[in-house]
Amino acid sequence: MKLSVLDRSRTRTGVGHAEALRETVEFARSVEALGYHRFWVSEHHGVPGVAGSAPTVLAAAVAGATTRIRVGTGGVMLPNHRPLVVAEQFGVLDALFPGRIDMGLGRSVGFTQPVRRALGQSDATDFDAQLDELLSYFTDTARVRAYPAVGRHVPAFVLATGAGAGVAAAHGLPLVIGAFRGEEAMLEAISTYRSTFRPSSWSSSPYVVVSTAVAVADTTEDAWRLLVPEAWSMAYSRTHGEFPALRAPEEILAAEMRPRERQYFEESLRGQLYGTPTEVRKAVEELRARTGADELLVTTSTFDRTALLASYRHLATLFPAHP
Known part of the structure; x- marks a missing residue:
């Protein structure tokens, strides 16, 4: 099973957005050396604790700092x-780094209503139609030609x-699905995907990427x-409406959580x-064995970057890459 990485460029106490972005680029270099297959970056808008707001820009920096690992997005949110424009951006990326770029695509909307308004989002957004249009620029079946995307094969993935x-x-198209959806919902979605899959020029057979946090020590x-830091941050966001910078686990565990915050904290760890x-x-x-996953997309974030890299090193040793 292939191992890949999704990094959200999380800020930490005492570490701002600029440093978080530089850490993402350096982290990509490190996991490439460990043999990981892909390195993806995410898209978040108006979220204080997340520096990754422009995934194709960050992907360019990552691809430029690495040599072998595939680089992509997990994902670009088409409602935004x-x-x-998305086709043109990925066309440029693939022209600069041929054969190394992935196009992970999602449909999530902005974190808050003001953010959604600022992005110009509409409740009537049709993800299926947007995806059709985007793919047509690469296959040269659109009414407009998107240079330099025309004729380029940039693997596309759909976030479930x-x-x-x-x-x-x-x-x-290949499917990317989070284990955090819940076991039953995840397995049902994977089953539906496999049973209804239609082979295409993009993929001849179903391909499932399961994403989850993995910590090894x-x-x-x-x-x-x-x-603990990421789980607490998720719980805080659901009770306060914003993501805070990641804090040391010692600080989090020493502080008292409100009952609702404690509930969300424990749910985030499940x-x-x-x-x-x-x-x-x-x-x-x-x-x-349960999912039949072809690939594992590891999404772990934590306060201690040294311990984080050690965790990824342990995991790579357990499931070494094959040529």
Whole structure:
């Protein structure tokens, strides 16, 4: 099973947005050396704790700093962009870094209503139609030619939010689905995707990428603590309406959480994989057996960047890349 990385360019206490972006680029260089298959960046707007707001720009910086690893987006959110512009951006990326660019596409909308208004979003956005239009620029079947995208094959992936699994199947595209959706919902979506998949020029058979946080450390407790900062940040966002910078787990665990915040904190930790190398190997193999995943997209964020890289190093050792 291929191992890949999604990095959200999270800020940390004492570390601002500019440094978080530079850390993302350096992190990509590190995981490339460990043999990871892809390195994707995300799109968030108006979120204080996340520096990644322009994924194609950041992807260009990552691709320029690396040599082998595939680089892409997880993903570009089509409700925020015109398909022509997205096609042109990925066309430029592929022209500069041929054969290394992925086009991960999603349908999530802005975090708050003011952000959605600033992005010019509409409730009537038709993701299926936007995806059709975007792909047509690469196949040269659109009414307008998108240079330099015309004739280029940039692998496209659909992020499974809402009806995303069905859309991916209908267009014959690989599916990216989060294990955090819940076990039953995830397995149902994967089953629907495989049973309704229509082969296309983009993909001849179903391809499933499962995304989840994975933390590996010398002890189970240390691995769990790696997940605490992001879980707390998610809980805080749901109770306060904004993502804070990541804090050290010691600070979080020493502070008192309100009951609702505690509930969200515990929910955020469910379904994530953590433990010693032996425990994580077993957990990943079980996840692969349940889902039939072709690839694992690791989404771990934490306060301690050194410990984070060590976790990714442990995981790469457990599932080494093959030529």
